[in-house]
Amino acid sequence: MKLNERGEIIDPNVGDAELVRMEFGPRRIVLHIKLAISEDIFVLRLANPRWMSFSTNHSQNVIDRIVVTTDLREAAALAPQYIREMLLRREQTIPSQKYKLEPLKAIYITPASGPELSCIADDVTAIDPTKLPQQRGE
Numbered sequence: 001m002k003l004n005e006r007g008e009i010i011d012p013n014v015g016d017a018e019l020v021r022m023e024f025g026p027r028r029i030v031l032h033i034k035l036a037i038s039e040d041i042f043v044l045r046l047a048n049p050r051w052m053s054f055s056t057n058h059s060q061n062v063i064d065r066i067v068v069t070t071d072l073r074e075a076a077a078l079a080p081q082y083i084r085e086m087l088l089r090r091e092q093t094i095p096s097q098k099y100k101l102e103p104l105k106a107i108y109i110t111p112a113s114g115p116e117l118s119c120i121a122d123d124v125t126a127i128d129p130t131k132l133p134q135q136r137g138e
Contacts, residue, residue, distance in 0.1 A: 001044075001126035007069040012042050016112060019061040022054075029119070032129070033063065043129045046107065048122035051075070051083045054115060061114035068107050068124045075106040075120050083120065 002011035016036035023030040029046040044066075046052075076084050090101055105124045109117040 001068075003068060007067045007071075009066045009068065012040070013037060014042065014063050014066050017042065017063045019063060019109065019114070019117075029121070030127075030132070041129045043127045043132065044107070045125050045127050046119055046121040046123075047125070050086065050104065050120045050122075051079050052117070052119040053078055054117040054119075056115045058114040062112040064110045064112040066107065066109050068105055070103040070105055072104060072106050072120060074108065075118050078118055079120065087120075 001009055004010045012035055014033060014035065018034045018036070019031060020034045020041075021032035023032075027048050029049050029052065031044045031046070033042045033044065034040075035042055072087060076087055079087075087104070090104070102122070104120055104122060107117070107119050107121070107124050
């Protein structure tokens with residue numbers, strides 16, 4: 001996965017791609033995205049999601065762009081008060097603190113059609129879909 005200076009995913013090209021499946025686990029969300037040009041599946045893993053906003057009644061969820069960033073202002077503005085408080089506590093450090101917390105990441109999926117997805121997680125990574133366990137019925 002390659003990002004430009006604004007945090008937009010530029011490789012692979014996710015324009016006109018479709019969010020085809022979401023998997024939820026205790027400490028992760030996995031997004032399966034069918035790329036428009038190659039029809040390959042691009043998979044994003046959101047590690048330890050802290051908050052997510054997404055709902056749809058669309059039969060297709062076509063993507064215009066995906067942004068991955070450590071700038072949480074937009075997501076925090078959308079998030080409930082308890083999430084904003086958690087983010088504020090993470091920013092506060094004790095001078096003698098020996099370790100530094102890794103910054104959280106926000107992901108924004110802007111749709112061409114369908115709803116916007118926003119999520120705050122520990123990390124956002126691309127994973128090889130061939131390394132995923134096979135789902136029953138596939």
